[in-house]
Amino acid sequence: MADDHDDWASPERTPGTPPRVIVVGAGVAGLATGCYAQMSGARTRIFEKHVLPGGCCTAWSRDGYLFDYCIEWLIGTSPGNDAHQVWSELGALDGKTVTNFELFNKVEDADGRSVTFYNDPDRLEAHLLGISPADARQIRAFTRDLRRFIDIELYPFLTAPALRSVRERARTLRTVLPAFRLFWRTAATPMHVFADRFQDPLLRRAFRNIFFQDPQGFPLLPYLFNMAAAHHGNAGFPQGGSLGLSRSIEERYRGLGGSVTYRARTERVLVEKDRAVGVELRNGKRYFAEHIVSACDGRTTVYGLLGGRYTGPRIDRLYTDVLHRPGALFPAVVSAFVGLRGDLAPGEAHSTTHLLAPDDAARLPGALQDSLVIQARSRYSAGFAPPGHSVLHCTYFSDFAHWKDLRTRNRKEYRLRKREVADLVRDFLERRTPGTADRIELIDIATPATAHRYTGNLNGSILAWKAFSEADDLCARMVGRDRMRLPGLSGFSMAGQWIGMGGLIRAASTGRFAAQYLCRELGLEFRAQKSEGAGPWHPGKLGRLPRLDRSSARKDDVS
Known part of the structure; x- marks a missing residue:
């Protein structure tokens, strides 16, 4: 208009x-x-x-x-909270369905052992105890805190801090004060410190990757907050x-x-x-x-x-x-979208972080961590793949300077590095599920340099x-x-x-x-x-x- x-x-x-x-x-x-x-x-x-x-x-x-x-995942997909009110005012969810998942993420190591981070604390606790009974104390500490976060609703997204009324400030205090020690303790405990207390080596690595890859330096609080939101159906995936x-x-x-x-x-x-x-x-x-x-x-x-x-x-x-300072910005990512003929395996998690063997990790150009996230995107929302086809989204944290230098200095070498990403993804998917390589129709690669080119974001950082x-x-x-x-x-x-x-x-x-x-x-x-x-x-x-x-x-x- x-x-x-x-x-x-x-x-x-x-x-x-x-x-x-x-x-x-x-x-x-x-x-x-x-x-x-x-x-x-x-x-x-x-x-x-x-x-x-x-x-x-x-x-x-x-x-x-x-x-x-x-x-x-999108905070605010469930009615009845301030985050949802913002999306309702902006029309962001108008006429849309929302897909919710029973798990936040799955983490699988190179030997095939896996941890599934269910959003239900009871189910999560039973699952984790089955993996490592020796870590019962640490497991119960995490699920106990998750239950407490599930009982808290705090979405301060409606009024700018300097303009909040006495009533708004009082409402926030009524939420925060009873849980002050919980907020303080989980905000002051880095996830890597918490994870290192596990005896089981898989749990030590898996907890770091609840957010798909390890953002490094994050405390416990955001993991618990987002899993609690997902438990309430307030961290779903909107149609479209x-x-x-x-x-x-x-x-x-x-x-x-x-x-x-x-x-x-x-x-x-x-x-x-x-x-x-x-x-x-x-x-x-x-x-x-x-x-x-x-x-x-x-x-x-x-x-x-x-x-x-x-x-x-x-x-x-x-x-x-x-x-x-190193790590000041949220890392940039390499994305490999894979178009496949046919459907995905019925029992496949919608999101899995694969902890790579050293040989595979070494093949990822510019990688900052030895892991690869694979998301079954055609399960998130209809319309992401043609009928009878599927699409996967494979990502890893990557160094912006590596890709920016390549694209600036040598476009041919830049394209070769993208080919290396596609080759690793194809080989990995074939080893994981034999026959997949023959079903692949295309692999589309976006690098941190791509993100910078289209958005102008410093160092291609998304967040x-x-x-x-x-x-x-x-x-x-x-x-x-x-x-x-x-x-x-x-x-x-x-x-x-x-x-x-x-x-x-x-x-x-x-x-x-x-x-x-x-x-x-x-x-x-x-x-x-x-x-x-x-x-x-x-x-x-x-x-x-x-x-x-x-x-x-x-x-x-x-x-």
Whole structure:
């Protein structure tokens, strides 16, 4: 829906019209910002460099297969909590079914021993005791804490920290105080420390990989929180997947009167007298507004769009100190999508982390860990594979610099490394289930360099700063104390994972927070209403799907 007032090219707003807000980036955070600003009476425009919404929350297609890139589980898929309310306001789940799984992840070692992390604590406890009775004390400690987290509901995603009312703060305290020692202890205990207490070597490795691969440095708390959410059906997989989620929010945004311009890369934010007044695109066109929100890569925002002119102690610490520490960012990933003729084995878990033998691990280019995650994606949602076919998503944490250097220096060698990934995946799947190799129709590889090329995310990181770190503390202060603003610059704010940390519900909530803060500045009343829905979801709503590269990694033509 186009704006009725064509004054975006003018520094002066048309008299009597609502304030204008420009959003840079049509990821989940940018779309959420636009939705909430529109609901609150502002006029908004979003500029996006790519041809699709969603940023990393996306998908692409090839030969009838849909390769869903982002969502593994989504917090807020079950009604009755604040996270679900955010998705309901954004129309993200309108008309969709949700797939829930009885297990969070399965971990299998090179000898075929496996651990299944059931979401039911009773079933999980019995399963783990069957594997290692000698670890009963440690097992019961974990499942006891999981039961306690199942009884807690804490989703602080509705109101920006600096704007929370006394009633909201009191409600949070009523939830937190009785479980304070539980939160403190599980937040202070690193998973690797907890896992090392197991006597069984498989359990020591398996617990580190509940989140598919070991994010390293995470404490117990997020594992328990997410497994508890999954137990309640509040961490399911929405119909339509990642791009489906983004398209639904885009549909909601357009229905509210917002406008998205694709293939529109923002080159700089226009500033006059320390106030952001507009943006200039790569094509030289300028657009003006009363407030600018950057919902794209954080470093690009601070040092690219704004030229590094507006920083402060927290920004400087993030980007000149914390950023350069090993493990500051959530690792980038290599993705290998495998298209297969026929169905998957009936008893196969939807997600399995394979702990690789040394020979296999050595064959993975740029690998940061010796494991490979295989997800049966065609079990997550219908429509990911043609009828009578299946699709697997194989991933591993990988070094961005390895792939970026290859792609920059030698495209031929870059393609050869991608071939090596495809070959390892094909060989591994064949050894795991004989006959699989003959059923493979294609293998499509996306590297960390691919993620960087299409989203601009620093180092190709999907989840930005690693949680439960100094970066987490600094970002929390930026959202709360700084109100998502940069020092010395008015009329400007940031949203997204580079300021609000990783996870889709966090990204969406930063859009809500940014809108709440800018409403205060622009004299608008913040308003949010649940979407009325737009009928049942269907694959046609995905729109035209791109291909990332011109050739597939086929059995006889890997590129």
